[in-house]
Amino acid sequence: MHDINALKELLKEPKEVMITTHHKPDADALGSSLGLAGYLKKKGHRVTVITPSDYPNFLSWMSGNNDVIVYSESNDALVHRIIQESQVIFCLDFSALSRINEMGEYIRQAKGTKVLIDHHLEPENFADLDYSNSSAAATAELVYDLIKDMGEADMIDTSIGECLYAGIMTDTGSFRHPSTSKNVHLIIADLLHIGVNTSNIHRLIYDSSSELRLRFLGYALKDKLVVRHEYNTAYIAISADDLKAYDSKTGDTEGLVNFALSIEGIVFAAVIIDRVQAVKISFRSVGDFSVNEFSRKHFNGGGHRNAAGGMSLESLDATVAKFESLLPQYKDQLVKPVN
Structure with missing residues (x-):
């Protein structure tokens, strides 16, 4: 991790700044991005937030959301120009440029100073300044600490606090995951002190389901849940037809x-979804049990020890068969007592 003084020097005068985050942003990705954007705008910087793809509608309440450029729905030349003209490029909540699809190569070749703020394991070495910390509960936690370390x-x-709270709340599983540290609770205390309405944010994120989404969840749990008790494993496989039948939107799964x-x-759970392209x-x-290691080894992914993502270019059936075939290799790890 670089010294905070390098970031102070970089941001001491107003600059053209771009912020981006990973494909299909979640609350931590978008919340940390919009929270940082709000802070930088207060400092006089000209800030553009670009996401590689759309994101769930239940995140659209965040301050700054209306100004976000969604690359997959925008003009490629416009996004390319913004990246080329940005003097500082913040990359939030992803550890490899492949996580932002076509934008990755644009950013790799960009002349602007690249700043990585992330909490995933094994970050790719592409940034000029790296403020990663895999022990952090959320990237929003790192953004809060960064602003605090800047003395500001x-x-x-x-508005900024609401965005950061959303990221921390969701990535800690509403503060139940082991990553929920003393520092997390101290940050939340500070956010409460400035008037962040925590119960309202919880409602906006978790109590905004459509009727179809609830019916989809019921279908998935009733008809698609598979439990392999001999491996302490459960998984749900969802086909493209399943998604279409329930008019599934981004965030519904x-x-x-x-x-x-x-x-x-x-001990081990997976949701396997056919998104057509992959x-x-x-x-x-x-x-x-490290799902980060499991995903990196077998499914071109990674993340955290207890939460990770992966992908397969095989069919849904073939991917499920591969997943099932791997379980006997890990039986000793999966059936031992949980610490």
Whole structure:
């Protein structure tokens, strides 16, 4: 991690700044990006936030959302020009440029100073300044600490605080994951002090489901849940036809993997979804079983020890068969007592 003085020097005068985050941004990705954007705008910088793809509608309440440029829905030449003209490029909540699709090569070749703020394991070495910390609960936590270390915590107002709170709340599983540290609680105390309405943010994110989404969840749990008790494993496989039948929108499958993991005795859970271009997989675990290592080794992915993502270019059926075939190799790890 670079010294904070390097960032102070970089930002001491107003600059053209771009902020981006990973494909299909979640609350931490978007919240940390918009929170940082709000802070930098207060300092006089000209800031553009660009996401590689769309994101769930239940995040659209965040301050600054209306100014976000969605690359997949925008003009390629416009985005390329913004990247080329940016003097500083912040890369938030992803550890490799492949996570931002076509934008990755644009940013790799950009002349602007690249700043990485992330909490995933094994970051790619592409940034000029790296403020990664894999022990952090969320990238939003790192953004808060960065602003504080800059000596400007007083610039965090309610709007910025709401964005950062959303990222921390969701990435800690509403503060139940082991990553929920003393520092996390101290940050939340500070955000409460400045007037962040935590219960309202929880409602906006978790209590905004459409009727179809609830019916989809019921279908997935009733008809698609597979439990392999001999491996303490549960998974749900969703086809493209399933998504179409329930008019699935971005964000509708978010959190589905946690239902599988919530079954008593389950150590390892996965949701495997046919997204047509590729099969996308979410992995979760409890205890010492590393889904980061599992995903990196077998499914071109990675993340954290207990939460990771992966992908497969095979069919949904072939991907499920591969997943099942791997379980016997890990039986000793999966059936031992959870720490």
